Amino acid sequence: MSHDSHDHKPKGFVNRWLLTTNHKDIGTLYLIFALAMFIIGGAMAMIIRLELFQPGLQFVEPDFFNQMTTMHALIMVFGAVMPAFVGLANWMIPLMIGAPDMALPRMNNWSFWILPFAFSLLGSTLFMDGGAPAGGWTMYPPLVLQGGHNVAYLVFAVHLMGISSIMGAINVIATIMNMRAPNVGYLNMPLFVWTWLITAFLLIAVMPVLAGAVTMLLTDRYFGTSFFNAAGGGDPVLFQHIFWFFGHPEVYIMILPSFGVVSEIIPTFARKPLFGYVSMVYATAGIAFLSFIVWAHHMFSVGMPLGGELYFMYATMMIAVPTGVKIFNWVATMWKGAMTFETPMLFSLAFVVLFTIGGFSGVMMALAPVDLQYHDTYFIVAHFHYVLVPGAVFAIIAGAYYWLPKWSGHMYSEKLGKIHFWWSTISVNVLFFPQHFLGLAGMPRRIPDYSTQFAEFNMMSSIGGFAFGLAQVFFVYIVIKTVRGGKKAEANAWGDAKGLEWTVPSPAPHHTFEEFGPVDLKKMAHGDVH
Numbered sequence: 001m002s003h004d005s006h007d008h009k010p011k012g013f014v015n016r017w018l019l020t021t022n023h024k025d026i027g028t029l030y031l032i033f034a035l036a037m038f039i040i041g042g043a044m045a046m047i048i049r050l051e052l053f054q055p056g057l058q059f060v061e062p063d064f065f066n067q068m069t070t071m072h073a074l075i076m077v078f079g080a081v082m083p084a085f086v087g088l089a090n091w092m093i094p095l096m097i098g099a100p101d102m103a104l105p106r107m108n109n110w111s112f113w114i115l116p117f118a119f120s121l122l123g124s125t126l127f128m129d130g131g132a133p134a135g136g137w138t139m140y141p142p143l144v145l146q147g148g149h150n151v152a153y154l155v156f157a158v159h160l161m162g163i164s165s166i167m168g169a170i171n172v173i174a175t176i177m178n179m180r181a182p183n184v185g186y187l188n189m190p191l192f193v194w195t196w197l198i199t200a201f202l203l204i205a206v207m208p209v210l211a212g213a214v215t216m217l218l219t220d221r222y223f224g225t226s227f228f229n230a231a232g233g234g235d236p237v238l239f240q241h242i243f244w245f246f247g248h249p250e251v252y253i254m255i256l257p258s259f260g261v262v263s264e265i266i267p268t269f270a271r272k273p274l275f276g277y278v279s280m281v282y283a284t285a286g287i288a289f290l291s292f293i294v295w296a297h298h299m300f301s302v303g304m305p306l307g308g309e310l311y312f313m314y315a316t317m318m319i320a321v322p323t324g325v326k327i328f329n330w331v332a333t334m335w336k337g338a339m340t341f342e343t344p345m346l347f348s349l350a351f352v353v354l355f356t357i358g359g360f361s362g363v364m365m366a367l368a369p370v371d372l373q374y375h376d377t378y379f380i381v382a383h384f385h386y387v388l389v390p391g392a393v394f395a396i397i398a399g400a401y402y403w404l405p406k407w408s409g410h411m412y413s414e415k416l417g418k419i420h421f422w423w424s425t426i427s428v429n430v431l432f433f434p435q436h437f438l439g440l441a442g443m444p445r446r447i448p449d450y451s452t453q454f455a456e457f458n459m460m461s462s463i464g465g466f467a468f469g470l471a472q473v474f475f476v477y478i479v480i481k482t483v484r485g486g487k488k489a490e491a492n493a494w495g496d497a498k499g500l501e502w503t504v505p506s507p508a509p510h511h512t513f514e515e516f517g518p519v520d521l522k523k524m525a526h527g528d529v530h
């Protein structure tokens with residue numbers, strides 16, 4: 001199957017990394033890139049929280065503050081979370097289905113190397129006259145068009161990110177459909193593979209919509225069109241519809257692979273197969289379908305016919321059903337399991353609890369009449385950070401701890417991992433929970449200053465923010481330390497974890513499953529044995 005005595009790693013930096021077509025090396029590149037972006041986007045968040053530590057303007061100009069919120073979000077969404085999941089997909093999907101590599105290895109190289117270029121373009125706007133985009137990551141016109149020439153850079157950067165994502169998605173789909181070991185059927189695939197397959201279809205469906213929306217911004221700004229300009233017969237609300245037709249599926253693009261990661265980890269540490277494998281697959285597909293028909297819940301306060309308000313309200317509430325199926329599945333998997341609490345399991349458990357809090361505030365906002373109160377307040381900031389940070393980011397961190405032994409050949413220090421977990425989990429709640437109260441009390445989002453009645457909760461939130469930021473620097477230290485040395489990892493680092501990735505040595509040799517053939521289905525992590 002694999003032979004690590006001579007593993008054919010290309011020689012030299014250029015051949016090994018720049019020209020690589022190896023799914024593991026490309027996965028590593030994606031993960032390193034995502035981590036770097038997480039730190040840069042995180043530094044911007046620290047600037048924001050520093051300014052909001054006290055009322056009044058202390059450290060930055062209001063315009064720069066808005067550049068920071070906008071860039072922070074763009075970098076976190078498109079630079080950190082999405083590439084991190086593509087990195088996990090690259091590393092794990094071939095290993096999980098018994099494939100020697102991704103189906104389209106050269107395109108894989110191209111998908112990755114577009115990203116540093118795209119983010120350099122976007123980052124360069126910080127040094128231009130007029131600065132970086134400051135109209136929010138949602139890029140609503142007319143505000144977004146009122147900046148300097150960053151609009152052109154922003155649009156081009158978004159196009160490039162979109163191209164990268166689409167190519168990555170095509171690769172995932174082609175790999176899963178064509179490269180499964182001969183006896184691996186769709187319903188033998190681990191849930192991480194399933195969630196990524198569905199995510200890839202979402203990506204292909206909505207990234208072109210985003211590309212269209214920003215192209216219309218570009219032509220409105222530079223070529224005299226009036227798509228979104230009422231004075232020329234256009235309509236700014238049109239942009240919101242197009243943006244959120246992309247934007248809502250986008251939030252599922254960031255969460256479905258998280259569901260996949262957590263569905264791999266919980267069975268391993270509960271020592272039971274996933275409770276309802278098939279229902280998990282259907283729930284994922286159900287969420288993906290619903291994600292396309294709820295977009296205007298972001299626009300309740302913009303004005304819609306009553307029928308529209310009602311439709312989008314009820315459609316949104318329906319998402320709670322398949323999501324509930326998932327949450328009960330994870331709980332039932334743990335029920336009477338022989339649980340242990342290694343770091344990946346701790347982060348997965350925190351994911352289940354804290355993502356659910358974000359889900360609850362989501363259902364609250366789905367109620368059109370009350371959303372009129374919550375809209376554009378800190379309540380929404382609290383909501384989406386709960387689903388993104390102890391949601392998506394915790395799942396990525398859980399996956400990193402879970403598979404780091406497979407990637408590096410070393411076990412991380414369980415003691416340091418646990419410190420990182422408790423430090424992150426406590427601080428993330430100090431950071432984001434008070435923002436619910438701020439929002440309910442009426443503090444608007446995207447402002448550098450606020451009235452004094454909001455001072456205490458903001459200070460609390462900032463302290464949590466600095467602590468959380470520091471904890472992630474500590475995480476970088478743990479990762480570097482693990483890669484450089486530490487206890488040797490067994491092939492099956494967790495003793496009896498299911499999944500083909502645990503049948504190859506640790507670290508995984510440069511080439512695996514070269515002799516393409518049937519695999520042992522009993523070793524696969526697919527829950528119910530068919």
Ligand code: HEM
Binds near residue numbers: 045070469
């Ligand atoms: C280190 C942890 C983080 C901290 C302290 C943090 C902090 C902040 C703050 C203070 C804002 C500005 C809110 C406002 O004034 O409207 C913000 C906005 C935002 N953040 Fe984060 N954030 C963190 C992580 C993340 C992550 C991981 C993501 C995405 C995956 C994310 C996505 C966003 C988005 C989408 C916005 C909205 C920006 C806009 O209004 O256009 N954040 N964040």
Ligand SMILES: [Cu+2]
Binds near residue numbers: 248251294295298
């Ligand atoms: Cu939405």
